[in-house]
Amino acid sequence: MAKSEFPNQLRKLRERRRISRRVLAELCGISKSALSRYERGERVPTLTDAEALADFFEVSLDRLCGREK
Secondary structure (H helix, E strand, C coil), rough: CCCCHHHHHHHHHHHHCCCCHHHHHHHHHHCHHHHHHHCCCCCCCCCHHHHHHHHHHCHHHHHHHHCCC
């Protein structure tokens, strides 16, 4: 997973939906602190967390990782 693109893609998708980190974390079963670290690029998500986020935003993992436009 490209560390540099994932945080940007995640933040863009979240902001487009106008959803807070807290709400997104709750809906995806992820801790708010983990989600914050994902967006800051301080932590790489587990596959389970990445899948939950991709499913929520209805995008592929490749799109979420910045490998597909």
